[in-house]
Amino acid sequence: xxxxxxxxxxxxxxxxxxxxxxxxxxxxxxxxxxxxxxxxxxxxxxxxxxxxxxxxxxxxxxxxxxxxxxxxxxxxxxxxxxxxxxxxxxxxxxxxxxxxxxxxxxxxxxxxxxxxxxxxxxxxxxxxxxxxxxxxxxxxxxxxxxxxxxxxxxxxxxxxxxxxxxxxxxxxxxxxxxxxxxxxxxxxxxxxxxxxxxxxxxxxxxxxxxxxxxxxxxxxxxxxxxxxxxxxxxxxxxxxxxxxxxxxxxxxxxxxxxxxxxxxxxxxxxxxxxxxxxxxxxxxxxxx
Numbered sequence: 001x002x003x004x005x006x007x008x009x010x011x012x013x014x015x016x017x018x019x020x021x022x023x024x025x026x027x028x029x030x031x032x033x034x035x036x037x038x039x040x041x042x043x044x045x046x047x048x049x050x051x052x053x054x055x056x057x058x059x060x061x062x063x064x065x066x067x068x069x070x071x072x073x074x075x076x077x078x079x080x081x082x083x084x085x086x087x088x089x090x091x092x093x094x095x096x097x098x099x100x101x102x103x104x105x106x107x108x109x110x111x112x113x114x115x116x117x118x119x120x121x122x123x124x125x126x127x128x129x130x131x132x133x134x135x136x137x138x139x140x141x142x143x144x145x146x147x148x149x150x151x152x153x154x155x156x157x158x159x160x161x162x163x164x165x166x167x168x169x170x171x172x173x174x175x176x177x178x179x180x181x182x183x184x185x186x187x188x189x190x191x192x193x194x195x196x197x198x199x200x201x202x203x204x205x206x207x208x209x210x211x212x213x214x215x216x217x218x219x220x221x222x223x224x225x226x227x228x229x230x231x232x233x234x235x236x237x238x239x240x241x242x243x244x245x246x247x248x249x250x251x252x253x254x255x256x257x258x259x260x261x262x263x264x265x266x267x268x269x270x271x272x273x274x275x276x277x278x279x280x281x282x283x284x285x286x287x288x
Contacts, residue, residue: 012269012272014265014266014268014269015265015266015269015270017262017265018261018262018263018264018265018266018267018269019262019266020262021258021259021261021262021265022259022262022263022266024258025074025078025255025258025259025262026078028070028071028074029071029074029075029078030075031071032068032071032072032074032075035068035071035072036068037064037065037068039069039072039076039225039226040224040225041064042062042063042064043062043063044063044064044065045059045063045064045065046059046063047059047060047061047062047063048060048061048243048245050245050247051247055067057070057247057251058245058247058248060234060235060238060240060245060248061238061240061243061245061248062234062238066247066248066251067251069226069231069251070231070251070252070255072226073226073227073228073230073231073252073255074228074255076139076225076226076227077209077212077227077228077229077259079139079143080139080142080143080146080208080212080227081143081146081204081205081208081209081212082205083140083143083144083147084142084143084144084146084147084150084204084207084208085147085150085201085204085205085208086147087143087144087146087147087148087151088146088147088148088149088150088151088154088204089151089154089197089200089201089204091147091148091151091155092151092152092154092155092158092200093154093155093158093190093193093197094185095110095113095114095151095155096114096154096155096156096157096158096159096162097158097159097162097185097189097190097193098110098181098185099111099114099155099159099162100158100159100160100161100162100163100165100166101162101166101181101184101185101189102181107159111159114152114155114156114159115152117149117151117152118152118153118156120149122149122150122211123211123214125149126145126146126149126211126215127215127218127220129145130142130215130218130220130221131220134220137215137220137221137222138222138225139221139222139225139227142212142215142221142222143208146207146208146211146212150204150207150208154196154197154200154204157196157200158193158196158197161189161192161193161196162185162189162193165188165189165192166189170188171184171188171189174187174188195270198270199267199270199271202263202266202267202270203267205263206260206263206264206267209228209256209259209260209263212227212228212229213227213228213229213232213256214229215229216228216229216230216232216233217229217232217233217236219233228252228255228256228259229252231248231251231252232249232252232253235248235249235252236249
C-alpha cells in the first residue's frame with residue numbers, strides 16, 4: 001500500500017494535485033478543533049461583514065465567522081462520508097467475499113439480495129426516509145443510511161475478485177490447514193482487495209457528500225450541525241445571494257467543488273494505476 005502511494009506520487013500529476021487538495025481540506029477540518037467558537041454559537045461576531053484580515057471569509061447574518069464555520073462544515077461532512085464509506089464497504093467486503101468463496105445456495109441468495117439493492121432508487125428513498133424522520137435525522141443516522149444504501153455495486157466487484165482467488169493454490173493450502181472461511185477471507189484474500197477497496201472508497205465519499213448536500217439543501221438533514229450542505233441551506237434561507245453576501249454562499253460551494261475535484265483526481269489516478277496494462281507498462285519501464 002505504501003509502495004503504491006509512492007509510485008502514484010512519483011508518476012501521477014493528477015494524484016499529486018488531488019492529494020494536495022484533499023490534504024488542505026483535511027487540515028482545515030482539523031483546525032475546527034482549535035476554533036475560538038463552538039459549532040452552534042451565534043451572535044459572536046458582527047453580522048454580514050465582508051472578508052477582511054479580521055474575518056478571512058466574512059461573517060453571516062447569524063453572527064458567525066464563515067471561516068471557522070467552514071472548518072466545522074468540512075469536519076462534519078468528512079465524518080458523515082467517512083462513516084458511510086466504512087459501513088458500506090465493510091458490508092460489501094463481507095457479503096461479496098462470502099458469496100464468492102462459499103458459492104452454491106449462499107451465493108445465489110446473496111447475489112439476489114445484492115441485485116435487489118442495486119435497483120433501489122437511492123435518492124428518492126433517502127428523501128422519503130429523511131422526510132419521515134424530519135427533525136430527528138442526526139449525522140450518525142444519515143451516515144448509517146448512506147452506508148446501508150451504498151454497498152451493492154462494490155460487493156459485486158469483490159465477489160468477482162474472490163471467485164478468482166479461491167482457485168489459487170494459497171487458498172487451497174489455507175483451507176487444508178484448517179482455516180475457517182472468515183480467516184481465509186480476512187487474512188488471505190483481503191490484501192488483494194485493498195487496492196480496489198481504496199478506489200471504491202473514493203467513489204463512496206463522492207456519493208455520501210453528494211447525498212448529504214442534497215438532503216441538507218432540501219432541509220431534510222440535521223440543520224443544527226454545520227456541514228457543507230447546511231451552510232448552503234442557511235445561506236439560501238437568509239437570501240445571501242440576493243443580498244450580495246456572496247462570501248457566505250461561496251465558501252461551501254468552493255469547498256464542495258474542491259472536494260469533488262480532489263476526489264476525482266485521486267480516483268482516476270487509482271483507476272489508471274490498477275489497470276493491468278498500466279502496471280505492465282510500468283514494470284517494463286523499470287526493467288529497461
